[in-house]
Each structure stands twice: as structure tokens, then as C-alpha cells.
Amino acid sequence: MPLYYIDLYDNEVLARDEFGLELDSLYEAREQAIALLPDMARHGLPDGDSHDYTAVVRCHEGRVRYEVTLSLRGGWVEAPAYPPPVHH
Template sequence: MLRYFFDIYDGSSFSRDAIGTECDGYDGVRFHAMHVLPTIARDEIPKNGDRQAFTVIVRDENNITHYTATLSFAGLWIGGSPIPEPDEDHFN
């Protein structure tokens, strides 16, 4: 298995992975990236308000980028507007 490094960018700061993770090919890289992003976001979203994006940049031991993925959060206050009733003609 090859070692890949999962660097994180949150829109303002870049955190470089110094340890890396051994992954079984590209499926393993994608799987690990999909699990890293929600874990990071869970701890960081409340700190930066209602708009935040987290990007993982995956590189190998030769510093070549192989994969990148982004997880975005967008919250919006509606201001107490009622949810409109569905138009029944639209659903028939």
C-alpha cells in the first residue's frame, strides 16, 4: 500500500498532513477523504458562521496531487417566513 497525505484547506488556512495514511489504491484514498471531511467540518463549522467550505487535497510521497474533494456548509436564516403550502395541481 502507498502512503497518501490528506491536507486540509478551510478557506483561510492550510493544514498540511505530516504523517499520512496508507491507502489501498484510489478507492481507499477516496474513502478516507470522504470520512476526513465530515470529521473536520463537525468541529469547525460553528466557528465560522453560516458559510464554510473544507477541501481535502490528497498527495502522495512524491508530493503529487491525486485527488481533491470539497464539503460545503451554507446556512440561511429565513426570518420567520411560513413554509408555503404545496400546490396540489403541481403534484398531479
């Protein structure tokens, strides 16, 4: 079974996959990469209004075979008149 590595970028911060996954195909590696991004966004909500989460699939030879990015963009349509709450 082929070995694939899925590197994760949280904006520009890289978490390199050093172990890899044995998967049936590149298509399965693609599915795994796509499935990781919503969890990254859910557990690491950004402080600002712009954030990118990227997964990069490498084959056992180290070549990049697939890349997917989930982007979060936000902005006030009408800003509230009061200051934001302070979180402790």
C-alpha cells in the same frame, strides 16, 4: 503499500499532512479524505453562514490526485425579531 497524504483546509487555513498513510490504493485514500470532512464540520462549526472544508490527496511524489470539498451555506429566510443569545 503506497503512501498517501491528506491535506485539510478549513476555509483557507491549511493543515498539511507531513506523515501520510499507507493505503492499498488511491480509491482508499479517496474514501479516507471523504470520511474526514463531516467530522471537521461537526467539530468546527463555523461562526458565520458560509464555510468550506476541503481534503486534498497527494501521492508519495507530491502530486495532487484527488480533491473533495464539503460546503456549509446558511442564511435567514426570516430573521428573528430578538437579538441572538450571548454565549459565555
